[in-house]
Amino acid sequence: MTSRSRWKAWPSWAAMFVVLVALLAVGSTRDSGPLNPGDRIDSISRRVACPVCDGESVFESRNPASEAIRAEIRASVYDGTATDNEILASIANSYGGKVLLVPSSSGFDALIWALPAAGLMVGLVGLWFAFRRWREEAAALGPPSTEDYSLVEQARQARSEHVCE
Amino acid sequence: MSAALGNAGLLIVLVAASVGALATAVAIIGGNLRALRQAPIYAAVIVGGAVLAVISMQWALFSRDYSIDFVQRVGSSTTPTLYNIAAMWSALEGSILLWVIVLALFTGGVALRFVRRRDDELVAWALVVMYVVMTFFALVSFGPASPFAPGATVPIGFDGPGPNPLLQNHILVLFHPPLLYLGYVGFTVPFAFAIAALITGRVGEGWLLETRRWALLSWGFLTIGILLGGWWSYEVLGWSGVWAWDPVENASFLPWLTGTAYIHSVLVQQRRGMLRVWNLSLLIATFALTILGTFLTRSGVINSVHAFAAGEIDGYLLGFFGIVVLVSLGLIGWRGDALRAPGRIDSPMSREGAFLANNVVFALFAFIVLLGTVFPLLVEVFQDRQTVVGAPYFDRLSMPIGLVLLFLMAVAPVLPWRRASTETLRDRLFWPAWCGVGALAIAVAVGADRLAPLLAFLLGGFAAGAAGRQLLLATRRQGLRGLVGRANGGMLVHIGVILIAVALAASNSYTHSATLTIGRGERVEWAGHSFEFVGVSTEVTARADVVMADVLLDDKKVYAPAVTTYLQQGMTVPTPSVRTGLTSDVYLTIDGNDPPATDASEVVLRVFVKPMVLWLWIGGAVMAIGTVLSALPSGRSRRPTDPTSALVSGGQHG
Numbered sequence: 001m002t003s004r005s006r007w008k009a010w011p012s013w014a015a016m017f018v019v020l021v022a023l024l025a026v027g028s029t030r031d032s033g034p035l036n037p038g039d040r041i042d043s044i045s046r047r048v049a050c051p052v053c054d055g056e057s058v059f060e061s062r063n064p065a066s067e068a069i070r071a072e073i074r075a076s077v078y079d080g081t082a083t084d085n086e087i088l089a090s091i092a093n094s095y096g097g098k099v100l101l102v103p104s105s106s107g108f109d110a111l112i113w114a115l116p117a118a119g120l121m122v123g124l125v126g127l128w129f130a131f132r133r134w135r136e137e138a139a140a141l142g143p144p145s146t147e148d149y150s151l152v153e154q155a156r157q158a159r160s161e162h163v164c165e
Numbered sequence: 166m167s168a169a170l171g172n173a174g175l176l177i178v179l180v181a182a183s184v185g186a187l188a189t190a191v192a193i194i195g196g197n198l199r200a201l202r203q204a205p206i207y208a209a210v211i212v213g214g215a216v217l218a219v220i221s222m223q224w225a226l227f228s229r230d231y232s233i234d235f236v237q238r239v240g241s242s243t244t245p246t247l248y249n250i251a252a253m254w255s256a257l258e259g260s261i262l263l264w265v266i267v268l269a270l271f272t273g274g275v276a277l278r279f280v281r282r283r284d285d286e287l288v289a290w291a292l293v294v295m296y297v298v299m300t301f302f303a304l305v306s307f308g309p310a311s312p313f314a315p316g317a318t319v320p321i322g323f324d325g326p327g328p329n330p331l332l333q334n335h336i337l338v339l340f341h342p343p344l345l346y347l348g349y350v351g352f353t354v355p356f357a358f359a360i361a362a363l364i365t366g367r368v369g370e371g372w373l374l375e376t377r378r379w380a381l382l383s384w385g386f387l388t389i390g391i392l393l394g395g396w397w398s399y400e401v402l403g404w405s406g407v408w409a410w411d412p413v414e415n416a417s418f419l420p421w422l423t424g425t426a427y428i429h430s431v432l433v434q435q436r437r438g439m440l441r442v443w444n445l446s447l448l449i450a451t452f453a454l455t456i457l458g459t460f461l462t463r464s465g466v467i468n469s470v471h472a473f474a475a476g477e478i479d480g481y482l483l484g485f486f487g488i489v490v491l492v493s494l495g496l497i498g499w500r501g502d503a504l505r506a507p508g509r510i511d512s513p514m515s516r517e518g519a520f521l522a523n524n525v526v527f528a529l530f531a532f533i534v535l536l537g538t539v540f541p542l543l544v545e546v547f548q549d550r551q552t553v554v555g556a557p558y559f560d561r562l563s564m565p566i567g568l569v570l571l572f573l574m575a576v577a578p579v580l581p582w583r584r585a586s587t588e589t590l591r592d593r594l595f596w597p598a599w600c601g602v603g604a605l606a607i608a609v610a611v612g613a614d615r616l617a618p619l620l621a622f623l624l625g626g627f628a629a630g631a632a633g634r635q636l637l638l639a640t641r642r643q644g645l646r647g648l649v650g651r652a653n654g655g656m657l658v659h660i661g662v663i664l665i666a667v668a669l670a671a672s673n674s675y676t677h678s679a680t681l682t683i684g685r686g687e688r689v690e691w692a693g694h695s696f697e698f699v700g701v702s703t704e705v706t707a708r709a710d711v712v713m714a715d716v717l718l719d720d721k722k723v724y725a726p727a728v729t730t731y732l733q734q735g736m737t738v739p740t741p742s743v744r745t746g747l748t749s750d751v752y753l754t755i756d757g758n759d760p761p762a763t764d765a766s767e768v769v770l771r772v773f774v775k776p777m778v779l780w781l782w783i784g785g786a787v788m789a790i791g792t793v794l795s796a797l798p799s800g801r802s803r804r805p806t807d808p809t810s811a812l813v814s815g816g817q818h819g
Contacts, residue, residue, distance in 0.1 A: 008595040020602050020623070027609040028616040038679035049553040055411055057555055060404040062739060062758050074680075101555030103540070108548055112540050116533045116562060123525040127513075130521075134509035 037077050044073050044084050048091055049099045057101055069095070167230045171221030171313040177214030178265060179303035181207045186296035193289050201284050204292050208276035211299055215269035219253070222262060222312055226252050231323055234316035235259060241327030241733055243708035248333040254342045255328035257463060258312035261478070263342065265306050267350040268299055275354055279375075287372060290361035291354075298353055301485050309477040327708070330731040330738045337397040341390060345417055348387025349455040352424060354379040356452035359445050363496035368503050370435055373444070377431070377651075378796045380448075384424045385792035391417050392665075392785035403739045403754040405676070405773040407781060410559040415538045416458025419531055423451040426527035432651075433517045436582060439506040442497060443524065449493040450531075456486045461538065512584040519577035526573065530566050534559065560673075564617055571624035571666060574659050575601070578631045593634070600630025613675070621670035625663045632656040632663070650799020657791030664784030671777040678773045680756055683716075685766050692774045694751055695719055701763045708732065711740075712760035714768040716753060718744055726753040726770065728760035749776040 035043065042059055048069060050061035058066040058073075069091060076087045092100050103109040185207025192200035225236050226249050239252045239259070253259040272295045279288040306312070332338050355376040362372040394414070395407035408414060427447040433440050460482035497504065510517050537554045544552045579593035604626025605619060613619060635656045639647030647653055683689050683698040690696075697717040702725065704711040709732060713725035724742040731738065741754040752773040755761065761768050 008592050010591075012595070013591065013598075016598060016602055020605065023602070023605045023609050024616070024619055024623075027605070027614055027619045030614050032612075032614045036677065036679065039677055041680075042676075042678050047555075047557050049555060055553060055555070056409070060402065060406065060409055062403065064758070067757060098551050098553060101553055102557045102561075103552065103554055108544065109552070111543075112536060112554065112558070115536055116529065119529050119532050123529055127521065127525060131510070131513055131518075134511070137509055138511065 037074075040077050040084070041070065041074050044077070044087055045070050047088060047101050048073075049101050051095050051099055069099075167221045167225035167228070168233050168313040168315065171218045171225070172307070172311070174214045174216070174218030174221060175265070175303060175307040175311075175313070178211050178218065178269065179300065179307050181210035181214060182296045182299035182303055185211070186293050186300060189289055189293045189296065193286055193293070198284050201289055204289055205276035205280055205283050207296060208272045208292065211269045211296075212273040215266045218262060218306075218313075219266045222253055222259065223250065225313075226250075229325070231319050231325065232316060233312075234314045235312045237316040237319060237323075237325050239328045240325040241708075242324050243706075243733060244327040244333060245708070247336070247339060248328060251332065251338045251342075252328045253312075254346075255332045257478070258306070258310045258314075260342070260463075261302065261306045261310045262312045263346055264350060265299075265302050267343070267346045268295075268302055268353060271350055271354055272296070272299055275357070275379075286365050287358070287361050287367055287375075290364045291357040294357035294360045295353060298357070301481075305478050305481050309481065324733070326733040327731075330709075330729070330734055330736050331401060333731075334729065334738065334740060335397055335401045337393050337400070341393040341397050343390075344386050344393060345390030348383050348385075348390050349417075349420065351379060351383025351386055352420065352448070352451050352455065354383070355427075356448050359448045360493065360496065363445070363493075363500050366500060366503055368441060368445075368500055370438065373431055373435055380424070380428060380431070381792060381796050384421070384428055385789060385796075387417070387421050387424060388792070389785060389789050391421060392781070392788075396782060396785075399778070400743065401740065403741045403771075405678070405741070405752045405754075405775060407778075410537070410556045412538050413458075413462045415534050415559075416454075416462050419454040419458055419534055419538075420451045422527050422531040422534065423447050423454060426524045426531075427451060429520050429527075430524045433520050437508050437510075437517055439508050439510065439517070440521075440524075441504045441506060445493075445497055445504070447524075449489070449497075453486055453489050453493075454531075454535075456482060456489060460486060514580065514585045514590070516577060516580045516582045519573055519580050523570070523573050523577065526566060526569050530563065533562050533566075537562075567666060568617075568620050568624055571621065571628050571663070574628035574663070575624060575631045578635050578656060578659070594631070597627055597630030597634055600633070601625075601627030604629070613671075615674060618670045618674040622667060625667040625670075629660060629663045632659040646799075649794050649797045651795050653799070654791050654793070654795030654797070657794060658788050659791075661784045661786070661788030661791055664780050664787060668777040668780035668784060672775045672781075676773055676775045678771065681770045681772055682767055683770065685768075687767075688717075691772065694772075694774065696753075696770070696772065698768050699723060701761050701765055701768075703763060710760075712763070714755055714761055714765075714770070716742075716768075716770065718751060718753075724751075724753050726755045728755050728758065730760065745779055747779060749774055750778045 045059040046057050048058040050056045050058050050063050050066040051069075052065045053061045053063050056063075056066070058069045072091065072094075073087060076082050076090070082090070088100065097104075103112045105113055185204065188200060189204040189207070191197070192204070222235075224230075225233050226240050227246075229236065229240050229242055231237050231240065235256065235258050239255050240249075244252060254263045272292075275295060276283075276292060279285070279291075282288045327333060358372040358376045362368050391414075394417070398409070399405065399407045424447075427444060430440050430447065431444050434444050460479060463478060463482065510521065512518055513522070537559055540554050541552050544550060575597060576594070579590070579597070581589065601623045605623040608619060608622040613622065633656075636648065636653055639653045639656075641647070648657065677692050679691050681689050681691060681696060683696055685698050685700065688695055688697040695718070697720070699715040699717050702713045702715055704713070710730045711727050712730075713727040715723050715725050718724050722744070724744060726742040727740045729738050729740055730736070737758050737760065739755050739758065741752055743753070744751040750773075752775055754771050756769040756771045
């Protein structure tokens with residue numbers, strides 16, 4: 001083992017893993033405090049559709065209807081008593097469920113969540129079957145024959161002649 | 166006069182394309198070499214006709230020829246010259262005309278590039294396919310979406326409204342749509358060669374090599390077009406974002422996803438002769454999705470802020486989409502035996518294994534985006550109610566996919582073809598992995614939190630380390646020449662993608678915003694910045710009144726978010742003012758739609774502090790450079806005995 005490859009041996013990888021986990025733990029568990037009111041208003045208004053525009057959220061839209069909903073959200077946030085979900089529920093109550101930009105996970109709407117999961121499963125199972133088939137095909141070929149070795153040797157010679165030219 | 170010339174131009178395109186398609190197909194089938202050699206001439210006529218039509222339209226806009234309906238709707242004497250040029254693609258009919266000219270230029274480019282091989286059946290069939298696609302768009306442009314249709318009689322002194330105000334207040338409007346169209350339409354070339362390969366039975370790797378650069382450059386145009394759209398959105402719309410998952414944005418993203426999968430998986434076919442059906446399917450999907458996207462957003466079936474008024478072309482687009490899919494799938498079925506892959510992927514831990522995984526992820530991503538885009542339509546059809554699927558849905562699902570793609574970008578470049586040993590992986594991934602840990606350490610040190618963005622920084626650093634390692638090895642061997650060629654140019658593209666991914670993770674996770682009410686002369690501090698409302702200034706032109714709130718930022722420079730009232734349309738458009746920095750942007754916009762009074766005692770501002778936005782545009786530039794370098798020949802010729810792919814039984818000739 002050279003000194004270069006010793007550097008890259010398993011203990012170094014283990015040390016890297018420890019550092020990685022420590023950094024992720026520190027970063028992901030640190031308490032950066034509650035969102036400021038502006039950020040919270042934005043976060044909620046991104047999840048509400050402008051009721052009269054074409055596909056814009058209340059966050060993006062400058063339509064007076066959106067301005068009104070944003071004002072409602074702002075008032076609720078500064079009031080400080082309702083959670084984000086309670087504010088969203090109250091808006092859905094006033095304007096109808098179609099203003100919520102995140103589809104629900106029940107009824108027909110659940111398809112929008114289930115189909116991607118099904119797609120992922122199909123992809124993974126497809127890959128598993130493909131690799132299994134290829135492995136079986138390779139196994140069925142058996143070990144290389146003398147003829148195979150001579151073919152490789154011919155190719156090698158042709159290649160070295162080409163390089164010499 | 167403009168209308169007559171324009172219509173004549175479109176008629177020339179329509180006749181040349183349809184006659185060209187028919188005559189060339191008959192010549193191939195009948196083995197008439199003389200007629201076959203004339204096939205490129207039709208392309209020259211098509212280019213001439215399309216140029217005539219576009220010049221006529223530009224002249225009509227420039228001279229305000231209000232005898233034309235389209236000019237009545239988007240022309241105006243007050244529109245500045247540059248935006249007058251862009252007015253052509255500011256509405257449905259003009260955007261189809263833009264498609265016609267870009268497709269004509271690509272058709273001419275193919276005819277010119279392969280002029281010496283014009284009696285080759287593969288090239289001739291590819292030209293036939295391009296002529297057929299050209300016929301369709303010329304038919305739409307000459308018929309239901311005619312930009313030269315006569316308008317109603319207008320009174321003397323009539324002046325049109327000009328383009329939508331949002332399309333005349335930023336220079337990027339000139340570049341974003343044409344580049345996007347170059348990307349969409351450019352994929353017609355590899356699609357045409359794929360269909361030609363299926364028809365002729367020459368389904369080996371020849372057609373891939375012919376179209377590699379066309380596919381790569383089209384993908385590059387699409388990438389830059391999409392990024393410029395994001396930049397335009399950021400600079401113009403005032404909500405401080407670059408991507409809203411709007412249906413029109415999704416329509417451009419879908420072919421990008423399948424196109425990206427294709428330019429990766431095509432390497433497996435070139436090297437190992439595998440994934441033939443998959444690559445053909447990806448190309449067909451990419452082309453078909455450009456048509457489907459155009460249908461979804463131009464037919465009015467899905468609401469979008471970008472969508473043009475519903476025209477009469479939805480039936481045409483849907484019909485053409487159906488024909489493209491049916492004919493393509495029929496041809497694949499017909500050539501089924503010849504397309505069977507002669508090889509196998511030995512191990513998932515190989516370059517080709519990683520490409521396969523990459524393709525599954527991209528295909529899943531495209532499926533999710535398509536599902537989210539058409540889901541409101543499905544709900545309306547099956548449940549007779551309205552719903553909207555917005556950014557939160559797409560954000561939630563695209564985040565894990567983005568992380569998986571970053572991981573694959575880190576691992577794939579170091580994997581050898583066929584099989585990787587544990588030692589190889591341990592050796593080659595060591596420093597890239599430390600780069601990832603280093604990036605994470607820096608992120609944690611500057612205060613980053615939450616798991617998702619931290620993973621993005623970690624995997625971004627990891628992937629950048631892998632790409633950097635590859636570039637370092639290449640430049641050590643070959644100097645700067647090592648940056649040229651498919652593999653190493655591709656690594657530069659990866660670095661661009663990583664910059665964009667990290668910038669998106671940072672700006673989406675750590676943007677702070679506030680609504681600040683600032684009195685005249687008052688200085689307000691927020692998020693480490695100071696804002697002083699200096700006063701209100703105005704700019705009055707024949708086209709628009711601009712009212713700006715002058716705000717002194719950090720006691721250094723005055724920024725002027727504005728509300729512009731376009732007089733012809735009577736529409737107010739808030740325009741943000743942005744201080745761009747290497748680490749963060751400060752984005753100022755006036756709250757609400759109403760311009761402040763000139764003597765206003767206070768102004769209400771929406772302020773966003775957005776980290777790393779500049780790196781989105783730098784990443785885009787790196788991607789563009791990398792794409793160009795990828796398309797250049799690397800100078801390393803493959804030895805004839807190197808295994809690229811096995812011969813296909815039957816049909817392989819020439």
